[in-house]
Amino acid sequence: MTGPVIRAEGLRKSYGDFAAVDGIDFEVAPGESFGLLGPNGAGKSTTMRMIGGTLDRSGGTLEVLGMDPAEHGPEVRAHLGVIPQQDNLDEELRVRDNLVMYGRYFGLPRSYLLPKAEELLAFAQLEAKATAKVGDLSGGMKRRLTIARGLVNGPRILLLDEPTTGLDPQARHVLWDRLFRLKEAGTTLVVTTHFMDEAEQLCDRLIVVDRGRIMAEGSPQQLIREHSTREVVEVRFGSDRNAQVVAQLDGVGERNEVLPDRILIYTHDGEGALEEISRRGLHPVTSLVRRSSLEDVFLRLTGRSLID
Amino acid sequence: MTEPQTRAAEVDTNRLAYSGTAPSHAEMAARARRFGVWYYAETVLRGMRAYFWPILGYAVGQPLLYMVAMGVGLGALVSQGAGAVDGVDYLTFVAPALLVSTVVMSVSGEMTYPVMAGFKWQRLYYAPVATAVEPGQVALGHLTAVVIRFLVQSFVFWLVMLAFGAAPSGWSWLVIPVGVLSATAFGAPLQAYAATIEDEGFQFAFIQRFVVMPMFLFAGTFFPLSVMPGYLQWIGWISPVWHGTQLARLASYGADVSATMVAVHLAFLVALTVLGMALAVRVYTRRLRK
Numbered sequence: 319m320t321g322p323v324i325r326a327e328g329l330r331k332s333y334g335d336f337a338a339v340d341g342i343d344f345e346v347a348p349g350e351s352f353g354l355l356g357p358n359g360a361g362k363s364t365t366m367r368m369i370g371g372t373l374d375r376s377g378g379t380l381e382v383l384g385m386d387p388a389e390h391g392p393e394v395r396a397h398l399g400v401i402p403q404q405d406n407l408d409e410e411l412r413v414r415d416n417l418v419m420y421g422r423y424f425g426l427p428r429s430y431l432l433p434k435a436e437e438l439l440a441f442a443q444l445e446a447k448a449t450a451k452v453g454d455l456s457g458g459m460k461r462r463l464t465i466a467r468g469l470v471n472g473p474r475i476l477l478l479d480e481p482t483t484g485l486d487p488q489a490r491h492v493l494w495d496r497l498f499r500l501k502e503a504g505t506t507l508v509v510t511t512h513f514m515d516e517a518e519q520l521c522d523r524l525i526v527v528d529r530g531r532i533m534a535e536g537s538p539q540q541l542i543r544e545h546s547t548r549e550v551v552e553v554r555f556g557s558d559r560n561a562q563v564v565a566q567l568d569g570v571g572e573r574n575e576v577l578p579d580r581i582l583i584y585t586h587d588g589e590g591a592l593e594e595i596s597r598r599g600l601h602p603v604t605s606l607v608r609r610s611s612l613e614d615v616f617l618r619l620t621g622r623s624l625i626d
Numbered sequence: 627m628t629e630p631q632t633r634a635a636e637v638d639t640n641r642l643a644y645s646g647t648a649p650s651h652a653e654m655a656a657r658a659r660r661f662g663v664w665y666y667a668e669t670v671l672r673g674m675r676a677y678f679w680p681i682l683g684y685a686v687g688q689p690l691l692y693m694v695a696m697g698v699g700l701g702a703l704v705s706q707g708a709g710a711v712d713g714v715d716y717l718t719f720v721a722p723a724l725l726v727s728t729v730v731m732s733v734s735g736e737m738t739y740p741v742m743a744g745f746k747w748q749r750l751y752y753a754p755v756a757t758a759v760e761p762g763q764v765a766l767g768h769l770t771a772v773v774i775r776f777l778v779q780s781f782v783f784w785l786v787m788l789a790f791g792a793a794p795s796g797w798s799w800l801v802i803p804v805g806v807l808s809a810t811a812f813g814a815p816l817q818a819y820a821a822t823i824e825d826e827g828f829q830f831a832f833i834q835r836f837v838v839m840p841m842f843l844f845a846g847t848f849f850p851l852s853v854m855p856g857y858l859q860w861i862g863w864i865s866p867v868w869h870g871t872q873l874a875r876l877a878s879y880g881a882d883v884s885a886t887m888v889a890v891h892l893a894f895l896v897a898l899t900v901l902g903m904a905l906a907v908r909v910y911t912r913r914l915r916k
């Protein structure tokens with residue numbers, strides 16, 4: 319297929335008067351890794367569930383592999399691997415049985431599922447837990463099992479809703495690596511996250527969503543270039559003095575952002591800005607120069623911090 | 627687990643992405659559309675496997691207890707007084723009714739709290755509906771698994787009846803499908819109702835006391851419905867237990883039930899089952915796609 323694998327136009331979901339998703343348009347190309355970045359309540363999960371046809375939409379058009387998921391649910395979902403935000407494993411069943419039973423929902427025969435389950439256990443690094451009850455797994459292990467389960471039908475599109483929540487740093491990196499290799503093998507990834515590093519690592523292209531609307535779209539680098547400066551200086555003067563000092567920082571960088579605990583100065587030359595600050599006789603308690611991230615893009619676009 | 631980095635290298639993601647022997651995605655969808663009900667039933671049955679011995683113990687123990695109590699205890703007393711009831715000894719009279727009553731009472735357990743577990747406590751229903759299986763199939767799959775359980779339970783009950791000589795007719799095996807049909811006539815609408823409950827399910831205790839118990843006590847189980855005053859007989863008429871009991875008595879010892887009444891009993895039980903199933907499919911679809 320050369321056209322987009324997912325196409326949304328004016329996609330909406332309302333609960334009563336409240337619009338959880340408020341008319342969004344996007345397309346996902348085959349083999350692409352597409353991200354939805356946004357704070358809590360932005361409408362990411364709602365969008366994901368509409369793509370999978372597990373949530374009825376209130377308006378707009380939606381096509382997944384050329385089909386409307388609301389009408390051709392089974393046909394669409396046979397191509398999808400759905401990793402929901404909340405694990406919904408069968409806690410009474412054993413780890414391996416969870417994978418096998420889930421595969422049965424796609425009409426897959428046991429002769430296929432038994433070896434497949436071993437593959438997936440290796441993927442999730444859970445070989446040693448194959449016969450444990452799911453209820454006895456740690457949170458991170460359950461998460462890995464949920465992700466592995468989503469691969470049982472060899473999906474063309476993986477819908478990952480906050481995939482690494484609850485994973486330790488090492489497990490996160492292993493997972494990113496594996497997702498990357500799935501992508502190389504041709505799987506399309508749709509990922510929601512509120513971790514900037516995850517979005518930067520995983521996504522070719524992303525939309526920044528807030529209050530059900532798209533605020534910006536592009537590759538992580540593009541977004542940073544368009545909506546932020548190259549570098550950021552973070553200075554702290556103590557929480558009571560930050561607001562007072564900010565007036566004296568005018569013109570040091572292109573613009574300032576005052577957060578409760580620090581001031582961010584957006585500039586193309588971080589070291590130069592630091593020198594200018596001390597030339598003005600200001601002595602921050604701590605200071606730090608770093609590169610701009612998606613966090614800054616988000617702050618710029620919404621006036622809010624991503625992690626609130 | 628100890629060396630995630632090295633393990634990572636061993637996973638063949640190419641195979642994970644495209645496993646050669648799997649059917650096409652279109653074929654997966656087609657199979658799920660055809661057999662999705664059964665796929666979900668498999669999961670429920672798999673869960674019941676963990677409780678195999680308790681379930682079997684219950685299936686055997688309950689009829690045994692009833693038979694001993696009714697045959698030796700109450701039966702002796704009744705036989706001393708009335709001689710025969712409906713032309714047979716008391717145990718033969720009461721046994722098919724007890725079969726129907728016990729499966730209907732068991733279904734009131736199977737189609738209440740487990741339904742809440744599916745929607746709320748363990749959210750078991752949410753995994754299958756993100757696959758090629760549809761919510762309506764989950765509803766019917768759950769019911770199918772329960773039906774299979776009651777086929778076994780009715781079969782065991784029938785064996786116990788035979789062992790006590792309480793099923794004289796050659797057609798007595800028909801009490802098995804009658805028992806299952808009575809269970810679905812009550813169970814399917816109950817499942818649909820349970821699926822509408824959003825809170826903790828306090829209603830179920832009420833149903834147990836004020837719906838299930840009266841159905842059991844006033845549905846001609848222990849004495850013919852006709853000996854009750856007219857103003858109480860309606861309870862029997864609206865109760866699947868009575869309709870099932872009449873059919874079970876016909877099967878078990880050839881009780882005097884006219885062809886018309888056989889049709890009425892069957893129609894009542896089938897209608898409730900079908901109505902309940904249709905409602906359950908609707909409620910499940912709405913709730914799981916919300």
Ligand SMILES: Nc1ncnc2c1ncn2[C@@H]1O[C@H](COP(=O)(O)OP(=O)(O)OP(=O)(O)O)[C@@H](O)[C@H]1O
Nearest residue numbers: 333338356357358359360361362363364365403916
């Ligand atoms: N069933 C519902 N009824 C009413 N409002 C809902 C319902 N489900 C979601 N919402 C609202 O829709 C909005 C979007 O929710 P959604 O779960 O899509 O957010 P999200 O971007 O995934 O957030 P998070 O990062 O916390 O997962 C929220 O304000 C939420 O309260």
Ligand SMILES: [Mg+2]
Nearest residue numbers: 362363364403
């Ligand atoms: Mg979410």
